[in-house]
Amino acid sequence: MDRHDVDATSSFVYALPKPGCALDATLPVMWDKRATRFHPNVAVLFADLHAGRVAFSDLITLLDSKASCYARPVVKPVIASKKWEWLRWLIQG
């Protein structure tokens, strides 16, 4: 299969930083598109390429504060639908 035929369908948001912006540990570049209402932590990849979990509200605040560092307006994570919320809650352990 040609790799170009593969669609990079993703559960994550990727945000390209502006060239002049510092690629440090405080700048998120990828994160979950969704969070759960029960435990709203979001997996985040920072610009220094370390990954960690950040509280949903903290990530929103962080994205707002770093808005000037992105080439385009970013898509913020949202709370998942009830269906996936329950599925995720049941499966994880």
Place this chain on the structure above:
Amino acid sequence: MTPVDGQKDTGQANRATHATTRHALRSLALEALVLAAVILLCLNISCHISLRSWIAVIITLVAAAGIPTSIYALLVFGDFRYSSGGSFTARITSIAAVVFAALWAFVWLALLVPTPRADHSPPTCLSHLKGIGLAIGMYQIDYGGLMPPNLQVLINEGYAKDPDDLRCLFFPDAPPVDRHGPS
């Protein structure tokens, strides 16, 4: 045996069957009630139980919650069946059954529930992000420290070995990313 005796026997058998059915239904209802209470409690105290543990708890409840309730019914009525009707004793027995079943459920939960995790997002999402981080790192080495313009580049140029790394297992219906730039 006269026909009247036969009718009596049939009547007694029917009553016994109905009593057994009532017992079974009431046991199931009690167990469902207890399970619902446990789930609600878990939601409140944020404990996390894997699907395997839930199955074990449910099977255990269904299989074993009847034992203490039956013993209690035996002690109270001299019979394994519940008392029919809404007498005070029957209500007490029902309450005792709920208490016993709840105790049983919590003993099993205490055994099965792992230590609550401080961090609750699925491990696969984070590990996939770490994998993508490595892919971006390799891209940066090849492109003088530049970030990839989009995720598709990582796929097309072979930095991301497995496209499924771009998915979070728990949200498989996520819409596609922008193929021509950041989101």
